[in-house]
Amino acid sequence: MDKVKGPASYFPSIEAKYGQPVDHWLAMVRERAGMKHMEIVAFLKQEHGLGHGHANALVAHELAALKKGKT
Structure with missing residues (x-):
C-alpha cells in the first residue's frame, strides 16, 4: 500500500484533533x-x-481537486 503524500497526509491528524x-x-x-x-x-x-x-x-487539497474537476 502506498503511503499518502502531500496535503492528504494531514487528514488523519485533522480528524483526530478537531473531531470532524x-x-x-x-x-x-x-x-x-x-x-x-x-x-x-x-x-x-x-x-x-x-x-x-x-x-x-x-x-x-480541495482547491486543487476543484481545479481538476474531481469534486
Whole structure:
C-alpha cells in the first residue's frame, strides 16, 4: 500500500484533533471556492480554530481537486 503524500497526509491528524471528518472541512472549503487560498485558510483558523498547517492542507487539497474537476 502506498503511503499518502502531500496535503492528504494531514487528514488523519485533522480528524483526530478537531473531531470532524475531513469531508466536513472540505465542504467548508468548497463553499468558499471563490475566495483566495489564504482567505479560506484564515477563515478556518479564525472561525474554527484550525492550525495553519492543517487549514492550509485542506485548502490546497480541495482547491486543487476543484481545479481538476474531481469534486
